[in-house]
Amino acid sequence: MEEFIAAWIARHGATRDRLLPLLHAMQEEAGHVDDAWVPGIARALNLSRADVHGVITFYHDFRRAPPGRHVVKLCRAESCQARGGAAIEASAARRLGVAMGETRGDGQVALEPVYCLGLCAIGPNALVDGRPVARIDADMLERIALEVAA
Amino acid sequence: MRVFVSRDMASVALGADDVARAFADAGCDVVRTGSRGLFSIEPLVEVETDDGRIGFGPVGPGDVAAVLDGTHATRLGKVEELAFFAGQQRFTFARCGVIDPLSLEDYAALHGWQGLAAARAQAPQAVVDTVKASGLRGRGGAGFPTGIKWQTVLDAPAGDKFIVCNADEGDSGTFADRMLMEGDPYCLIEGMAIAAHAVGAGHGYIYIRSEYPFAIYTMRLAIERSAHLVAPFTLEVREGAGAYVCGEETALLDSIEGKRGQVRAKPPLPALKGLFGQPTVINNVLSLAAVPFILAEGADAYAAVGFGRSRGTMPVQLAGNVRHGGLYEIGFGITLGELVNDVGGGTASGRPVRAVQVGGPLGAYFPPSMFHLPFDYEAFAQAGGLIGHAGITVFDDSVDMAHMARFAMEFCAAESCGKCTPCRIGSTRGVEIMDRIMAQRAPSAAAQPDPGLLPSQEHGSLAKALYSRAPSRIDTSLDAQTSLLRDLCDTMKYGSLCALGGFTPYPVLSALDHFPEDFGARAPIKEAAE
Ligand SMILES: Cc1cc2nc3c(=O)[nH]c(=O)nc-3n(C[C@H](O)[C@H](O)[C@H](O)COP(=O)(O)O)c2cc1C
Numbered sequence A: 001m002e003e004f005i006a007a008w009i010a011r012h013g014a015t016r017d018r019l020l021p022l023l024h025a026m027q028e029e030a031g032h033v034d035d036a037w038v039p040g041i042a043r044a045l046n047l048s049r050a051d052v053h054g055v056i057t058f059y060h061d062f063r064r065a066p067p068g069r070h071v072v073k074l075c076r077a078e079s080c081q082a083r084g085g086a087a088i089e090a091s092a093a094r095r096l097g098v099a100m101g102e103t104r105g106d107g108q109v110a111l112e113p114v115y116c117l118g119l120c121a122i123g124p125n126a127l128v129d130g131r132p133v134a135r136i137d138a139d140m141l142e143r144i145a146l147e148v149a150a
Numbered sequence B: 001m002r003v004f005v006s007r008d009m010a011s012v013a014l015g016a017d018d019v020a021r022a023f024a025d026a027g028c029d030v031v032r033t034g035s036r037g038l039f040s041i042e043p044l045v046e047v048e049t050d051d052g053r054i055g056f057g058p059v060g061p062g063d064v065a066a067v068l069d070g071t072h073a074t075r076l077g078k079v080e081e082l083a084f085f086a087g088q089q090r091f092t093f094a095r096c097g098v099i100d101p102l103s104l105e106d107y108a109a110l111h112g113w114q115g116l117a118a119a120r121a122q123a124p125q126a127v128v129d130t131v132k133a134s135g136l137r138g139r140g141g142a143g144f145p146t147g148i149k150w151q152t153v154l155d156a157p158a159g160d161k162f163i164v165c166n167a168d169e170g171d172s173g174t175f176a177d178r179m180l181m182e183g184d185p186y187c188l189i190e191g192m193a194i195a196a197h198a199v200g201a202g203h204g205y206i207y208i209r210s211e212y213p214f215a216i217y218t219m220r221l222a223i224e225r226s227a228h229l230v231a232p233f234t235l236e237v238r239e240g241a242g243a244y245v246c247g248e249e250t251a252l253l254d255s256i257e258g259k260r261g262q263v264r265a266k267p268p269l270p271a272l273k274g275l276f277g278q279p280t281v282i283n284n285v286l287s288l289a290a291v292p293f294i295l296a297e298g299a300d301a302y303a304a305v306g307f308g309r310s311r312g313t314m315p316v317q318l319a320g321n322v323r324h325g326g327l328y329e330i331g332f333g334i335t336l337g338e339l340v341n342d343v344g345g346g347t348a349s350g351r352p353v354r355a356v357q358v359g360g361p362l363g364a365y366f367p368p369s370m371f372h373l374p375f376d377y378e379a380f381a382q383a384g385g386l387i388g389h390a391g392i393t394v395f396d397d398s399v400d401m402a403h404m405a406r407f408a409m410e411f412c413a414a415e416s417c418g419k420c421t422p423c424r425i426g427s428t429r430g431v432e433i434m435d436r437i438m439a440q441r442a443p444s445a446a447a448q449p450d451p452g453l454l455p456s457q458e459h460g461s462l463a464k465a466l467y468s469r470a471p472s473r474i475d476t477s478l479d480a481q482t483s484l485l486r487d488l489c490d491t492m493k494y495g496s497l498c499a500l501g502g503f504t505p506y507p508v509l510s511a512l513d514h515f516p517e518d519f520g521a522r523a524p525i526k527e528a529a530e
């Protein structure tokens, strides 16, 4: 990761406001931002390790452990709830065999909460490995389950 | 043959990509547009004919032949003539769903850049005066007059001034910012360039939440392609990282600066000491996107529609359990009932409407008995609510309002920036109170609470760990807990630094006041006939 950081900094600069873009880039590259990389980030941007750690843990997006091979981000916000989101959340947890906010033991799939995807008239909605999916019902859930089993 | 298919994230979620591919495979020239904004007809395909664009929707990939020969059962005719569209006043969203969002020719052909040209022909003060005269108020929630904000930045001593666009749009039930960025990105860029000219700023940021990957992609491309048209003003996109509170303007500035998104105490105002300590205009997407129209058509044309001190149009978003959900841009003053029942067509489930939440997770819940309320900042404030970013989430009669009140507290606890105690701790206490109320209320009450989260009736170690004071030591009666809830809301309302902690009481107390039966109170006693 040291090399990745150095190359990224060379292209984008080392000012403090680069911290979030750098973290996004690292997570894009590696799937998560490992605690072991914090000292390298801190050195590159001339920040304290505590400062970098504080930023990483503040934002829900940044993961400190590798995610599942597939990630289902299911919307939990009000408009999706109004369309039966809570029941779909319960079925999804059952069908995928993983609790909300967790990665399944075998690392195959993670079920993550998201609070609104801006698709609020066609819920319940999810991002399945980044692909938006709407009007999730039992059939759709089955298709998602098969997709992430692969 | 030319056909138009939306590439808006919502359309794609409903299968528009497969539909577009099927038409391309059939030899059509497929133009990908933004969304028109009515999701019950998506995926929508519009076919170019001598008579104009004829819409069909919803359409699947197997429907190509029937659409092309005009026999498909979902033929809609001209989309803009459908009742849902004919009733709108599209000032800001005039091009959305019509043009190829990234085509500079399309944008210029439909009045694009006229506002910027008009602005640049005037002195900055004249531009600010026009925005003031239009009556435009911030569309991000607070409704602060945009022209006055710009005046403060214009009057600030010269230096590195910034334009920041707040595209964090975290409120459930809202998607207008997203639709505009995906469907007409140059309109936002033009608005920001006008703001830059008006206050003397050189660089701008668009802070987009990470949940909006399509908008981020489209805005980045649009910035690149229009750079020569807005120069010397420059722009960049910054991606959020899943923190609702970063929609609060000072938290957003800290986030751009690379810090935890914590709310700053005001003063100093961002207009004077904002991003990197410099004078900064920070406006919502819709505020900035309204400006090109105002400059091109004149302040009067904008101010001519509206209601009271709410001038111009509002892109209202109909969401949740609603039959015709989508984006409805209309002058202020239309009533809540007209929006929900006439435009939205009631619930999608066909059951009676029980409640609507207006203004996102910090907005109040209203029962149908309040549907006479006109859409207007002042009228909503008087009724104990807010318009916010104009999202309306519809619920049918299966909703458990105590559960929604609990969710409001839970959301506040999850998203609190942690700076002040009433919000950080109060919200967690609020969840606990709601759990006790839901455990106590009559078993007939709507839905059952989550059994995993109930306080244990014995005073086990779990209950002690979960609850600051074990149930054995507090009065858990409904009356006691309900008045504790009111007390807590009072503390949060008056003791919080920003509206996350300060406005969470709106959904909680409105649910309690309008739907007391869900909180275990006896149903209101009907007046006995004389
Ligand atoms: C918790 C919280 C979240 C907010 N989220 C947003 C948001 O997502 N988008 C937005 O434009 N304003 C949001 N606001 C309001 C902003 O603080 C600010 O008022 C707005 O960006 C000013 O722009 P305007 O005058 O154009 O509305 C939020 C405020 C709070 C307290």
Ligand code: SF4
Pocket: B245, B263, B415, B416, B417, B418, B419, B420, B421, B423, B424, B496, B497, B498, B499, B500, B501, B502
């Ligand atoms: S009210 Fe909540 S979100 Fe707002 S500043 Fe206080 S702790 Fe932060």
Ligand code: FES
Pocket: A075, A076, A077, A078, A079, A080, A081, A115, A116, A117, A118, A119, A120, A123, A125, B172, B173, B174
């Ligand atoms: S509430 Fe689920 S997408 Fe907006």
